[in-house]
Structures are given as structure tokens and as C-alpha cells.
Amino acid sequence: xxxxxxSVTVDGLTxxxxxxxxxxLVHWLRESIxxxxxxxxxxxxxxxxxxxxMDGQSVKSCSVLAVQANGHTxxxxxxxxxxxxxxxxxxxxxxxxxxxxxxYCTPGMVLASIDLLQNNPDPSEQEIRxxxxxxxxxxTGYHNIVKSVQYAANTMAGKDQPAELTGGxx
Amino acid sequence: MIxxxxxxxxxxxxxxxxxxxxxxxxxGKILAGGQSLMPVLRLRMAAPSVVIxxxxxxxxxxxxxxxxxxxxxxxTTHHDVMNSPIVKEHSPxxxxxxxxxxxxxxxxxxTLGGALAHADPAGDLPAVxxxxxxxxxxxxxNGSRDIAAADFFTDYFTTSMAEDEILVSVTLPKLGAGWxxxxxxxxxxxxxxxxxxxxxAVHRSNGNITAARIGLTNMAxxxxxxxxxxxxxxxxxxxxxxxxxxxASAADGTRATSDLHAAADYREHLARVITKRAVxxxxxx
Ligand SMILES: Cc1cc2nc3c(=O)[nH]c(=O)nc-3n(C[C@H](O)[C@H](O)[C@H](O)COP(=O)(O)OP(=O)(O)OC[C@H]3O[C@@H](n4cnc5c(N)ncnc54)[C@H](O)[C@@H]3O)c2cc1C
Ligand code: FES
Ligand code: FES
Numbered sequence: 422x423x424x425x426x427x428s429v430t431v432d433g434l435t436x437x438x439x440x441x442x443x444x445x446l447v448h449w450l451r452e453s454i455x456x457x458x459x460x461x462x463x464x465x466x467x468x469x470x471x472x473x474x475m476d477g478q479s480v481k482s483c484s485v486l487a488v489q490a491n492g493h494t495x496x497x498x499x500x501x502x503x504x505x506x507x508x509x510x511x512x513x514x515x516x517x518x519x520x521x522x523x524x525y526c527t528p529g530m531v532l533a534s535i536d537l538l539q540n541n542p543d544p545s546e547q548e549i550r551x552x553x554x555x556x557x558x559x560x561t562g563y564h565n566i567v568k569s570v571q572y573a574a575n576t577m578a579g580k581d582q583p584a585e586l587t588g589g590x591x
Numbered sequence: 592m593i594x595x596x597x598x599x600x601x602x603x604x605x606x607x608x609x610x611x612x613x614x615x616x617x618x619g620k621i622l623a624g625g626q627s628l629m630p631v632l633r634l635r636m637a638a639p640s641v642v643i644x645x646x647x648x649x650x651x652x653x654x655x656x657x658x659x660x661x662x663x664x665x666x667t668t669h670h671d672v673m674n675s676p677i678v679k680e681h682s683p684x685x686x687x688x689x690x691x692x693x694x695x696x697x698x699x700x701x702t703l704g705g706a707l708a709h710a711d712p713a714g715d716l717p718a719v720x721x722x723x724x725x726x727x728x729x730x731x732x733n734g735s736r737d738i739a740a741a742d743f744f745t746d747y748f749t750t751s752m753a754e755d756e757i758l759v760s761v762t763l764p765k766l767g768a769g770w771x772x773x774x775x776x777x778x779x780x781x782x783x784x785x786x787x788x789x790x791x792a793v794h795r796s797n798g799n800i801t802a803a804r805i806g807l808t809n810m811a812x813x814x815x816x817x818x819x820x821x822x823x824x825x826x827x828x829x830x831x832x833x834x835x836x837x838x839a840s841a842a843d844g845t846r847a848t849s850d851l852h853a854a855a856d857y858r859e860h861l862a863r864v865i866t867k868r869a870v871x872x873x874x875x876x
């Protein structure tokens with residue numbers, strides 16, 4: 422089968438590779454360049470577990486071919502932290518507000534939340550729920566995920582956290 | 592799953608795309624946003640010999656104001672359609688319906704042209720194109736032609752485009768002053784497909800409804816106009832009672848099916864209820 426050369430910048434590094442046209446971006450990320458933080462949860466582009474940013478916008482990497490990423494920039498969950506102790510505010514918020522249980526949906530949730538906050542830095546609860554409608558979580562019931570996004574929005578805006586986000590019913 | 596192997600080409604002009612489609616015989620598939628095609632390939636429900644990626648053809652992108660109408664390139668993403676100032680001003684019904692499609696990540700890649708060409712009976716945008724009397728421009732080896740939305744959607748996942756034609760743009764007439772709009776979608780979950788959807792545009796003058804255009808999603812193998820409701824509303828009083836009476840015929844002439852989401856008679860009930868809601872909201876009643 423023919424192989425097509427690609428050059429893709431992932432988490433700040435440029436990778437030159439050759440791929441079969443049918444290779445999905447998510448499979449290339451995981452199997453060719455070791456970005457196993459990006460996971461696959463379905464066959465129907467429904468679950469959002471595979472969400473990454475492509476040129477800054479959220480996409481489901483199971484619905485993009487690796488060849489289509491040629492010349493583009495991809496950010497995965499592994500490209501967010503700037504060092505061990507310097508997490509992205511959205512990652513830190515998911516930890517602080519216990520926005521995960523098994524963690525399978527979390528990479529996609531974090532990247533979809535970053536996209537959401539880019540477009541709407543001060544979302545209402547309803548806007549958060551709608552903004553994350555393409556990301557399914559089978560564990561948390563979403564409650565603490567919504568809190569995490571609110572917490573991250575406050576951190577990113579330099580605001581104090583209200584009491585309901587910092588303690589009590591977690 | 593992993594799709595069956597295929598060849599891949601990425602034309603940058605419309606003629607190149609048509610040439611690739613012709614060269615592929617009947618085995619080529621256009622790839623636009625991939626938000627319907629990639630799941631189909633992954634589930635191995637299709638096995639094209641060549642995938643013709645049209646996502647980087649500049650001439651398929653963008654929205655322009657064309658005087659009495661607006662023209663939207665087939666390759667314009669849902670995200671760009673719903674955020675376009677031209678669409679928001681002159682075709683807010685399309686902007687509103689597009690915002691209900693799938694989720695933000697899918698809207699970043701999925702395109703208006705892909706959604707129309709795919710012709711999913713549960714897709715939201717075919718009913719909008721139909722209600723607004725849209726015209727679809729297609730190009731093939733024998734040149735270009737325009738197809739009225741009413742003649743474009745022919746059956747489940749089937750359009751009147753030939754195998755070697757591609758959809759280039761969609762023209763929607765501006766509806767001007769006095770028109771109100773609403774897209775009402777009944778779905779089980781936020782990201783879900785429409786169980787039934789109603790696209791309504793209503794024109795009012797003084798206390799009356801002067802004209803109405805209503806497209807129904809998922810009430811037949813392809814979108815349908817609720818013609819008897821439109822006729823009943825023309826000249827009707829702009830009251831809840833008159834709209835309710837007119838909406839009682841919303842399921843007439845439809846061919847709803849039963850599936851795991853809803854039985855046909857429930858869909859007919861929904862069509863009546865949400866047509867009433869859509870018209871009341873569109874008409875500001
Ligand atoms: C989880 C999920 C939920 C969704 N929910 C909704 C929803 O609620 N409502 C809704 O309306 N849609 C929904 N969609 C579908 C979405 O709108 C798709 O974007 C759309 O159906 C296809 O557009 P695309 O650009 O991705 O097309 P593609 O997937 O690239 O192509 C789809 C088909 O159209 C053909 N095609 C594409 N462009 C052209 C062209 N220019 N000329 C000729 N043929 C062409 C392709 O060959 C293919 O057969 C959903 C999709 C997913 C995965
Ligand atoms: S794996 Fe991509 S959406 Fe489920
Ligand atoms: S934490 Fe388990 S799926 Fe979300």
C-alpha cells in the first residue's frame with residue numbers, strides 16, 4: 422500500500438513520517454509517536470475521548486486522517502503541562518475539583534474544556550454542559566467536571582474561587 | 592476499527608476534484624469534514640478505492656453576500672457557518688439550526704455541503720435548505736447545474752447529484768424584513784440527532800401571519816415541507832389558537848418510520864407539537 426509523507430508538529434516537536442492513507446490521526450499519535458495519552462473510546466466519533474487541538478481548535482482525532490494533519494499543529498494532553506509541577510490551569514482544576522474517576526475521558530475533557538474557554542472565558546453552567554456535549558463520561562455524572570471548568574475559568578481570569586468550588590460536596 | 596485501505600488524493604481546485612472523481616470510476620469518495628464519512632469507513636460500511644479530500648479547496652470555502660441571496664461554499668464548516676456575520680444577519684435560521692448539529696469538535700470539521708450531500712434523514716440542515724427554498728450548485732465533467740433543494744433530496748442518504756458531480760455551493764434567498772425564524776429540535780440527549788426537527792420561517796404583518804415556510808427533519812426518507820400547515824397559516828390570525836389549529840396537519844403527507852428512538856405515530860405527534868412551538872416562536876406569538 423502506498424505511503425504518504427507527512428510533517429506534523431505535535432506538542433511543540435515536528436515529526437516527519439510516512440503513513441498509509443487510512444491511518445487515523447489518533448492511531449498515528451498513539452502508535453507511531455507514542456502519544457498514548459490520547460485514547461480511543463468508540464467507533465462512531467461520539468465519545469470525544471480522542472479529542473486533541475488541531476491548529477488550536479478541538480477535533481476528534483479518530484475522525485481525521487493522519488495525512489490530513491500534514492502541515493498542521495496538534496496539541497495533545499501530553500503537550501499541556503510545562504514541566505512536572507506546572508500544569509495547565511484546566512488540568513490543575515480537574516485535579517482540584519476531582520473532575521475525574523477512572524480518567525478515561527479526561528484527556529478529551531481537558532482539551533474540549535480548553536477549546537470552550539478559548540471561545541468563552543466566562544461560561545455559565547449551561548454553556549459548559551453544552552460546550553462539552555461531545556465528550557462522554559461514564560463515571561462522574563459530569564457534576565465535578567462542570568465545577569472543574571468553572572474553577573479553571575476563575576484561575577485563568579485571576580479571580581478568587583467561590584466556596585462551593587473549593588470544599589464541601591466533592 | 593481501521594478503515595479498509597484506500598488511495599488518497601488532495602486536489603486544490605474544483606476541476607481537479609472532478610477529474611479525480613471521474614478517474615475513480617464509481618469507486619471514489621469525496622471527503623469533506625469526514626464527520627460522517629470517517630465513522631462509515633471505520634465501521635467498514637464503505638470501501639472506496641480512493642478518497643478525494645476536498646477540505647483544502649479554497650473555492651469551496653466561505654460565505655458571500657450576493658445581493659438578494661447569500662452563497663455558502665459547500666466546504667464551509669458548521670463552525671464557520673454559524674459564526675458568519677452574513678449568515679447570522681440574512682439566514683439566522685441556518686445559523687440556529689447549525690448550532691444544534693452534533694458538538695463543537697464535530698462542528699469544527701463537518702461542513703454544510705457534506706451534511707447536505709450525505710442527506711441523512713435525521714440531519715438538521717436539509718430541512719433548513721428546503722424550507723428556505725435553497726438552490727444547490729453542483730459541478731461535474733459536463734459542467735455546472737443548479738438544483739432546487741426540493742429536487743435535491745430524493746431518498747435515504749440519496750440525492751439527485753450524479754456519481755461524478757460534486758456539490759460546490761448553496762444559495763439561500765434573503766428573507767428580508769418581517770420574517771421570524773426558529774429551529775425546534777426534539778432529541779434525547781444534548782449531542783443527539785433529531786428524533787423530529789422543525790425549521791420554520793414566519794412572515795407577519797399587523798396581527799396576521801402572511802406567509803410561513805416549514806421544513807420537517809426525520810419525518811420521511813428525506814426532508815419534507817409541511818405544505819398543509821403553510822397553507823393554513825397563510826392569512827391566519829397570529830394567535831396561539833390559530834397556530835395550534837394549523838399545526839394539527841403537520842404530519843399530513845409525511846412518511847415517518849419507527850426505530851429504536853421513536854415509533855412512527857409518536858413522531859407524527861411530535862411533528863404536530865413542535866411545529867406549533869416552532870411557528871409560535873418564529874412568529875413571536
Ligand atoms: C457524533 C455525531 C453527531 C452528529 N450529530 C448531528 C446532528 O445532530 N445533526 C446533523 O445534521 N448532523 C450531525 N452529524 C453529522 C455532521 O453534521 C456531519 O458534519 C455531516 O453529516 C457531514 O459533513 P462532513 O463535511 O463531515 O462530510 P463527510 O463526512 O466528509 O462526507 C459525508 C458524505 O458526503 C459526501 N460529500 C461531502 N462533501 C461533498 C461535496 N462537496 N460534494 C459531493 N459529495 C460530498 C461524501 O462523499 C460522503 O459520502 C453528527 C456526526 C457525528 C459523528
Ligand atoms: S474515539 Fe474519537 S470520538 Fe470516540
Ligand atoms: S472519569 Fe471515567 S469516563 Fe469519565
